[in-house]
Amino acid sequence: EVQLVESGGGLVQPGGSLRLSCAASGFTFSSYEMNWVRQAPGKGLEWVSYISSSGSTIYYADSVKGRFTISRDNAKNSLYLQMNSLRAEDTAVYYCALGYMDVWGKGTTVTVSS
Amino acid sequence: DIVMTQTPLSLSVTPGQPASISCKSSQSLLHSDGKTYLYWYLQKPGQSPQLLIYEVSSRFSGVPDRFSGSGSGTDFTLKISRVEAEDVGVYYCMQGIHLPWGFTFGPGTKVDIK
Numbered sequence: 080e081v082q083l084v085e086s087g088g089g090l091v092q093p094g095g096s097l098r099l100s101c102a103a104s105g106f107t108f109s110s111y112e113m114n115w116v117r118q119a120p121g122k123g124l125e126w127v128s129y130i131s132s133s134g135s136t137i138y139y140a141d142s143v144k145g146r147f148t149i150s151r152d153n154a155k156n157s158l159y160l161q162m163n164s165l166r167a168e169d170t171a172v173y174y175c176a177l178g179y180m181d182v183w184g185k186g187t188t189v190t191v192s193s
Numbered sequence: 194d195i196v197m198t199q200t201p202l203s204l205s206v207t208p209g210q211p212a213s214i215s216c217k218s219s220q221s222l223l224h225s226d227g228k229t230y231l232y233w234y235l236q237k238p239g240q241s242p243q244l245l246i247y248e249v250s251s252r253f254s255g256v257p258d259r260f261s262g263s264g265s266g267t268d269f270t271l272k273i274s275r276v277e278a279e280d281v282g283v284y285y286c287m288q289g290i291h292l293p294w295g296f297t298f299g300p301g302t303k304v305d306i307k
Binding site for chain 2: 125129139174
């Protein structure tokens with residue numbers, strides 16, 4: 080069974096940093112592109128970042144470019160999102176998703192507040 | 194940027210009756226590879242989004258055949274032939290053609306049962 084489990088969320092002050100992780104299982108992780116998508120409280124879905132299967136191609140939403148960094152470790156079947164210079168508007172549930180959002184994890188909550 | 198719009202934004206349906214959601218994109222989603230990168234997701238209350246339809250009309254694994262997708266270019270439709278109580282939630286369309294600029298979700302259509 081394909082499974083994605085996010086972790087690393089929490090409460091952080093504005094300007095702070097967090098590193099999210101996504102542990103993948105049930106499929107050949109190294110063969111698939113991955114994405115991060117977020118959902119602010121009571122709002123819709125917003126794509127955050129994409130990484131190709133090898134990690135050689137990366138894209139970001141304008142709203143996070145220069146502050147967030149996506150990466151992956153295919154040996155550990157893991158996806159990451161390093162989030163720096165966090166703002167109140169980054170408060171959301173962050174989901175990792177397989178491929179073109181075929182399968183989603185349950186999400187991890189990030190709250191940016193003083 | 195591609196803008197995705199959905200109508201209606203909310204829908205109340207009697208069980209056993211059909212339902213239809215429209216999704217329009219500001220640019221054609223037909224790629225030079227011949228595929229049209231339009232997807233439909235359902236986010237049930239308290240859950241992560243789940244893929245229903247990919248590339249306009251292909252049902253994802255395990256999706257009941259009462260769900261169908263159609264359309265081309267910039268105009269797309271998701272139809273539920275006979276709504277069941279388990280179909281409540283928010284339905285999102287998403288474009289995946291302009292990857293360097295990211296994926297874009299529609300605002301969502303909230304479906305509930307009368």
